[in-house]
Amino acid sequence: MKPLSQPVVPPLVPVLLAMMTGINAGSVSGLSHPVWTVIISGVAMVVCVLWVSEKKTIIFSLCLAAGIWSGYQSVLIHSPPVPAGHISNFYNQRDIVLTGQVKSFARQYPHKTRIIVDCRTIRGSQDTAVSKRLTATGRIYLNLYGTSDIPIRFNDQIRFAGPIRPIQNFGNPGAFDYLTFLKRQGIFGSVHTHVSKIQKITDSSLSVWTRGIQFLENIRNQFYAFVMTRLDHRDGAHVLAALVTGIKHNMPPVLRDQFARAGTAHLLAISGLHMGILSLIFFFFFYQVLSLFPGLLVSAQARKIAGVLTLIPLCLYLVFSGFSPSTQRAFIMIAIFMISFLMEKQTHPFNTLAVAGIIILFADPAALFSISFQLSFTAVFFIIAGMKVMEKYLKINPPKPLKFLISISSVTLLAGLGTFPLIAGYFNLVSLVQIPANLVLVPVIGFVCLPAGLISLMFWPLAPGLSAWLLTGAAWLVEWCSLYAAWLTDLPFAWSYLPSWSMVDILMAYLILGAVFWTLSGKKSKPVMAGVMVVLISIYGIRMMTRSGAPDHMTVTVIDVGQGNAALIQTIENKTILVDGGGFSGATQFDVGRYVVAPFLWQQGITALDVVILTHPDADHMNGLVFILENFQVGTLVKNRDTSPHSAFDRIMAACRKKKIPVFIPDCENNQMNWENTGLSFYQCRSVNSEWDVNDNSLVFKLTWDQFSMLFPGDIQAGREGLLAGDQNNRLSAGILLSPHHGSKSSSTRVFLEQVAPETVVISCGFNNPYRFPHPDVINRYEKNNIRIFRTDQHGAVTITSRGRDYAVIPYRSGN
Structure with a gap:
C-alpha cells in the first residue's frame, strides 16, 4: 500500500490559527460592527494567497476567512451587550432579592462554601431602583457562611438576598486581570450571605x-x-x-x-496527562475483556468497540470530577484522538490537535485566554514536533524498560521546553529537576x-x-x-x-524555539533558519542585558494591597527596600504576599531585596511578608521590638533563622541606615511602651535623598503622633506622607500635620473597607492644609519618582 503524502502545513492548522486571530480581534476591539469582520477576513485571504501553495489557494483562503469570521462572531455571541436586567446594573444596592440556578459543584472551604449561580430574576424594595421583579442575567459567585442540613447542589433553583458586590482588581502594574478573567466566564459579581438565608425553590421536574x-x-x-x-x-x-x-x-x-x-504540578490537576492515563487504563481493560470473544478479536472489532466504550467512563469521570474547563478540554482532546485512532486513516497529528482546538474554541472562545488551554496545547504541540525531530536522529531500538524511560524523559523535556516561556510569564517559576x-x-x-x-x-x-x-x-x-x-x-x-516576562519576551522565546526546531528538522531553508536563530538570540540577549542598567532616579511605589500597607523603595544606588507586605486578617485564605506583592516585585524585575521593613506585627502589614521572606533573597529584616502570637510572625522569624537573614532592631543609638546618597532615619526607637497598642509601637522612619523626603509612620495614632511632634530632635518635615493608620480618625492630628507639613499624602486603604477608611474628618484636615491626596482604593498603586529635587506622582488609575 502506497503511503499517503502529508502536506508541509496540515490544512486545519491555519484554520485554527485563523480562529485564534478572530477571537483576539473580537476581544480587543469589542465592536460588533460587521465592517471589522469583513476587514479581518479580507486580510486573512490576502495573507493566505501569499502563504499557501498555488493549487489550493482558494480553498485555504475560504477556510481562513471562515475561521476568522467564526472566531470573531463567536466572541460577539458569547459576549453580548449588557441588557437592562444585567446584575452589573445593580451593584451595592441593598434589599435586593435574586433567584437563580446553581451552575457549579459547591466548593467547600474551611469557613465558607462557594458556588456559581446563573441569575434569573431580581427584585428590590419600594425605595430601590428595581422595585418590581425583573428578568436578570449574568452569573455571580455566591459565598455561603455557616452550616445547613439542606445541601445545595448543581442545577438547584434558589432564592437569596444581595447586595451584589462588584469584582475588583488590585490596581498594580502587571497585576493579574481577575476582573476580565471572571467576565470571560460570565461572572460579574459576588454575594456574601449566611446559608440559613438561602431558600431552595422546589422543582419536581x-x-x-x-x-x-x-x-x-x-x-x-x-x-x-x-x-x-x-x-x-x-x-x-x-x-x-x-x-x-x-x-x-x-x-x-x-x-x-x-x-x-x-x-510536577500537572499531576495535581485533572488535565491532559491525567485523562490520557485513564483512557489507556480503560481501553486496556475493555480490550482485554472483548478479546475473550474470538469473533470480535478476529474481525478487529475489539479495538474499535474498546475505544468507544472508553469514552463512556471518561465522560462520567468528567462530570464526577467537577466538570472544570481544563477537564472538559482534556476530554475533547482525548475524544478527538480516539476517533482519529478508530477511523484507521492516516492523519497528521497536528490536524488532530487542530480539530480539538477548533471544537473547544467554538464551544468556548474565552478558552483561548485560559492558562490551562495555552499550556496543554503548547505542550502537545511541542511533544509532536519534538518526537518527529527525534525520530530523525535516534535510530536505536532499546529494550522496553529503557524505551519507557526514554519516552517519559523525552515527553517531559519537550513539554517543559515548550511551556517554559508561558510558565515564566504566568508563574515566574523554573524547575531544573x-x-x-x-x-x-x-x-x-x-x-x-x-x-x-x-x-x-x-x-x-x-x-x-x-x-x-x-x-x-x-x-x-x-x-x-x-x-x-x-x-x-x-x-x-x-x-x-524569575522576573516577569512580557508578551514580547514570550514571543521572542517561541520564535527562537521555532527556529531551532525548524533547523533540526532538516528543511531546505536550514542555513537561513540557523541565521535567523542567531539573530533572534542576539536581539533577545541585548534586550535582557539592557534591563539591568543603573537607575537615574529614585522610585517609591505604594502598592495596592487592599486594606493594608506595602511599599517598595528603589534607590538611586539600585537598592530595593520593601516596607510591610499587606495581608488580610480573619478566615480568608488569600495570600497577599503570594498573589499581589510578589507578582509586583517580579514585574519590576526583582527577585532579591536588600531590606525588608516590618513596621509592626499587625496582620494587614505582616501576613504578606511570609511568602516574601520564604521565597526571596533578603539582605536584612528591620523590625520593632514587638512580637506576636500569630503563626505569620513565627514563620517570618523561622525564615530568617533558616536563611540566616540578619534582623536589625533600631534603637536610640543605632537608628540610621545609609547608602551613598540615600538614608533612612528611624524616630523614637526606645523599648516597647506597654501602655500603647501595637499600632503606636510602629516603626516611624523618613526616607531622604538630596532634597527629596518621604515619611513612613506605620499605624501610629494620636498619642504617638503627639510625642513625635513634641520632640524637638525630630525633623519630621517631609514632602510626602504615607497616611498614618490608613487615614483613620485617630491619626493625622493637626499638630502632627503641622510638623510634617507634607505637600502630598498617600492613603493605603481597601475599596469599601469595613472600617470606612479614610475618615471624612481626616480628608477635611488634608484639604484644609492644601495637601494633594492619593488613595490606593481609588488610584491603585501610587508611584513617586524623583531625581533628588522635585518629584512626580503617577497613579496607576485616574481615580474617581
Missing part, C-alpha cells in the same frame, strides 16, 4: 441528566470526606483527593509549592496511585475497609514521592523564581 449529575456530586463529596477522614488529612490524602475527585483547593500551599518546584522528578512521580502516581484511588472509589460503597486499605497504601506511595520531590527541590539551583 428535574431531568434525568440533572438527577444523575446531582448523584455524582453527592458521591464525590462523600468520597472526598471519606478519604480525608480515613487518612487523617495527611499530605497523601490531599493528593489522592485531588487525583480522584479533582478537589484540591484545600491542599496546603506548602505541598502545592513542593510539586510546582519539582515541575523536572526530568528526574517526572521519571519517578509520573509512573508511581499516574499508573499506581491513580488506579488505586479509582479502584478504592468503586469498592468504597460495598467494602469501605478494602477501600481504606487501598487508599492507605496509595497515600504511603504519594508521601514517598513527596519526600523524593522535597529532596530534589532542596538541591542547590533546583528551582528559581
Whole structure:
C-alpha cells in the first residue's frame, strides 16, 4: 500500500490559527460592527494567497476567512451587550432579592462554601431602583457562611438576598486581570450571605441528566470526606483527593509549592496527562475483556468497540470530577484522538490537535485566554514536533524498560521546553529537576496511585475497609514521592523564581524555539533558519542585558494591597527596600504576599531585596511578608521590638533563622541606615511602651535623598503622633506622607500635620473597607492644609519618582 503524502502545513492548522486571530480581534476591539469582520477576513485571504501553495489557494483562503469570521462572531455571541436586567446594573444596592440556578459543584472551604449561580430574576424594595421583579442575567459567585442540613447542589433553583458586590482588581502594574478573567466566564459579581438565608425553590421536574449529575456530586463529596477522614488529612490524602475527585483547593500551599518546584504540578490537576492515563487504563481493560470473544478479536472489532466504550467512563469521570474547563478540554482532546485512532486513516497529528482546538474554541472562545488551554496545547504541540525531530536522529531500538524511560524523559523535556516561556510569564517559576522528578512521580502516581484511588472509589460503597486499605497504601506511595520531590527541590539551583516576562519576551522565546526546531528538522531553508536563530538570540540577549542598567532616579511605589500597607523603595544606588507586605486578617485564605506583592516585585524585575521593613506585627502589614521572606533573597529584616502570637510572625522569624537573614532592631543609638546618597532615619526607637497598642509601637522612619523626603509612620495614632511632634530632635518635615493608620480618625492630628507639613499624602486603604477608611474628618484636615491626596482604593498603586529635587506622582488609575 502506497503511503499517503502529508502536506508541509496540515490544512486545519491555519484554520485554527485563523480562529485564534478572530477571537483576539473580537476581544480587543469589542465592536460588533460587521465592517471589522469583513476587514479581518479580507486580510486573512490576502495573507493566505501569499502563504499557501498555488493549487489550493482558494480553498485555504475560504477556510481562513471562515475561521476568522467564526472566531470573531463567536466572541460577539458569547459576549453580548449588557441588557437592562444585567446584575452589573445593580451593584451595592441593598434589599435586593435574586433567584437563580446553581451552575457549579459547591466548593467547600474551611469557613465558607462557594458556588456559581446563573441569575434569573431580581427584585428590590419600594425605595430601590428595581422595585418590581425583573428578568436578570449574568452569573455571580455566591459565598455561603455557616452550616445547613439542606445541601445545595448543581442545577438547584434558589432564592437569596444581595447586595451584589462588584469584582475588583488590585490596581498594580502587571497585576493579574481577575476582573476580565471572571467576565470571560460570565461572572460579574459576588454575594456574601449566611446559608440559613438561602431558600431552595422546589422543582419536581428535574431531568434525568440533572438527577444523575446531582448523584455524582453527592458521591464525590462523600468520597472526598471519606478519604480525608480515613487518612487523617495527611499530605497523601490531599493528593489522592485531588487525583480522584479533582478537589484540591484545600491542599496546603506548602505541598502545592513542593510539586510546582519539582515541575510536577500537572499531576495535581485533572488535565491532559491525567485523562490520557485513564483512557489507556480503560481501553486496556475493555480490550482485554472483548478479546475473550474470538469473533470480535478476529474481525478487529475489539479495538474499535474498546475505544468507544472508553469514552463512556471518561465522560462520567468528567462530570464526577467537577466538570472544570481544563477537564472538559482534556476530554475533547482525548475524544478527538480516539476517533482519529478508530477511523484507521492516516492523519497528521497536528490536524488532530487542530480539530480539538477548533471544537473547544467554538464551544468556548474565552478558552483561548485560559492558562490551562495555552499550556496543554503548547505542550502537545511541542511533544509532536519534538518526537518527529527525534525520530530523525535516534535510530536505536532499546529494550522496553529503557524505551519507557526514554519516552517519559523525552515527553517531559519537550513539554517543559515548550511551556517554559508561558510558565515564566504566568508563574515566574523554573524547575531544573523536572526530568528526574517526572521519571519517578509520573509512573508511581499516574499508573499506581491513580488506579488505586479509582479502584478504592468503586469498592468504597460495598467494602469501605478494602477501600481504606487501598487508599492507605496509595497515600504511603504519594508521601514517598513527596519526600523524593522535597529532596530534589532542596538541591542547590533546583528551582528559581524569575522576573516577569512580557508578551514580547514570550514571543521572542517561541520564535527562537521555532527556529531551532525548524533547523533540526532538516528543511531546505536550514542555513537561513540557523541565521535567523542567531539573530533572534542576539536581539533577545541585548534586550535582557539592557534591563539591568543603573537607575537615574529614585522610585517609591505604594502598592495596592487592599486594606493594608506595602511599599517598595528603589534607590538611586539600585537598592530595593520593601516596607510591610499587606495581608488580610480573619478566615480568608488569600495570600497577599503570594498573589499581589510578589507578582509586583517580579514585574519590576526583582527577585532579591536588600531590606525588608516590618513596621509592626499587625496582620494587614505582616501576613504578606511570609511568602516574601520564604521565597526571596533578603539582605536584612528591620523590625520593632514587638512580637506576636500569630503563626505569620513565627514563620517570618523561622525564615530568617533558616536563611540566616540578619534582623536589625533600631534603637536610640543605632537608628540610621545609609547608602551613598540615600538614608533612612528611624524616630523614637526606645523599648516597647506597654501602655500603647501595637499600632503606636510602629516603626516611624523618613526616607531622604538630596532634597527629596518621604515619611513612613506605620499605624501610629494620636498619642504617638503627639510625642513625635513634641520632640524637638525630630525633623519630621517631609514632602510626602504615607497616611498614618490608613487615614483613620485617630491619626493625622493637626499638630502632627503641622510638623510634617507634607505637600502630598498617600492613603493605603481597601475599596469599601469595613472600617470606612479614610475618615471624612481626616480628608477635611488634608484639604484644609492644601495637601494633594492619593488613595490606593481609588488610584491603585501610587508611584513617586524623583531625581533628588522635585518629584512626580503617577497613579496607576485616574481615580474617581
